[in-house]
Amino acid sequence: MSRSASPIVRPVSEDEGYNWMHRAFLQSFQTHSVLTTDEMKPILASIMSAHTDRAWSAADITQPHLSNTIQTINTKIESYDYEIRSTKDQHTKESVWALVNNASDALTQFATTFSAGELGFVRRVLDYMFDTNNTANRQVMAIKHTDASNLARGPRRGGRQSQINGTADEDSQAAAVADLGISISEADTVLDSLVSAAFFQKSKHGYFSLAPRALMELRSYLKETYNEPASAGDDGDEEIIRIRDCYGCQAIVTYGIRCNNRECGVRWHDHCATIFYKDRRRREDKKCPSCGTECEGNVYVGERVETRAGRGSTGSGGGGGGGRRRMGQEEVEEEEEDAEEDEDE
Ligand SMILES: [Zn+2]
Ligand SMILES: [Zn+2]
Known part of the structure; x- marks a missing residue:
């Protein structure tokens, strides 16, 4: 060759x-x-x-x-x-x-493929992945099939808010009129077509997440939509960054690991961390390159937050209780989808 x-x-x-x-x-x-x-x-x-x-x-x-x-x-x-x-x-x-x-971002292009109701569903699924199911402590960035099905119907219609209050406010009524949602079987068809277009991928644990193609096409959209800059007002709201890039390769991380210090913004793809910590000195002190916290490689981004719950990937304690993984060692390399049948600790 x-x-x-x-x-x-x-x-x-x-x-x-x-x-x-x-x-x-x-x-x-x-x-x-x-x-x-x-x-x-x-x-x-x-x-x-x-x-x-x-x-x-x-x-x-x-x-x-x-x-x-x-x-x-x-x-x-x-x-x-x-x-x-x-x-x-x-x-x-x-x-x-x-x-x-x-x-134009992929969502704009979808307007030619999907009806308004279907497009509304896709947006609700993305909001769920990157907002609802992506909090500071639990960055799952994926959605289970059942949760996606629950989003088929339009916003608020019979939703939690109107059940609690007995009434929906005018805005939400207007939104419900504009977007009545779609049926669950229509939602399944949309999900299937997104998977076959290599836009979504479905894991063996039943989570939908963005496939590589979507991460390329939606890079700017995701950051503009889900990252909030600090407000300049009196309240001085702190910036909220829900979408972060890998410290190694600069591509968005929706499946990987994060610094054991929850305040720290360092994210890694598994293989990018493996490469970084291959250096013997780095591997020995296991320090985060940004904040210096000792990292175990056991705090996840992506569905492993839920599928590996109890291994230091949940809760807000930081410091990583329970996990035994060391960044830079072969174990991290083996954290592929296939090796994921958990032997629970
Ligand atoms: Zn990377
Ligand atoms: Zn850090």
Whole structure:
């Protein structure tokens, strides 16, 4: 698989820039919502084989070949505000690529796919993931299927507030008229279509969370919607940051670990912490690079807050009671979805 073993064959009739090969490759991103590097190679190979005299195998496609192809496509589609971008899957560490619209967030684009009622449901699901189920002490950032089903109906209609007060205020009545919600089976259809579009993913514990593609497409939307800057008013409300980036890779963390000091904003993807704490000195004192707190790697972000409850991931004590994990050691590396059947401590 050396570079020289894979001559880049250009058809004589085409210019050096964007050509049939790029066009065909771009189309593959419209049929597959996301592609990993290993998935892209055979696709590009079959495109090359169809259009040149020789048979290409996935092994003939080198990393530079792939990068050059994507770069040429990106130069071409930039003026349409599209870009092929990649991020790492938080669970598998694998790079995934998607065609992303830089001009409008995915929710705006959904307006063409979903009805107003369905879109309202999607927004309620996101609010649940990133507000309701994402408090300072419990950053689950995911939603169970049953909780999602409960959000099918429109806001407040028969909701807690009107049950408590007996009446709903005018605003909420108006909101209920505007958004009557959808049925539970319609909500299931929306969830299924979001999963098949690689926008949501569903874990084996039954939690829906944002898939890598959504994290790329909704990065700005999530921060603008759920992070609140400190208010300048008399009350001087402190800023609330619900969406945080990984200390290692700067991508949003919705599944990972956090500093044992609850006041500290340091978040990690599992594999990013593993890389950081591989350094022997760092591993030995296990200090958070920001606040210096000794960290055990046992305070989670994501569904493990709930699925590993009792291991120092719940409550507000900080300091991590119960957990035995050490950041930077192999145990952290094994914290993949598959290794998640808990042997409870
Ligand atoms: Zn990271
Ligand atoms: Zn810290």
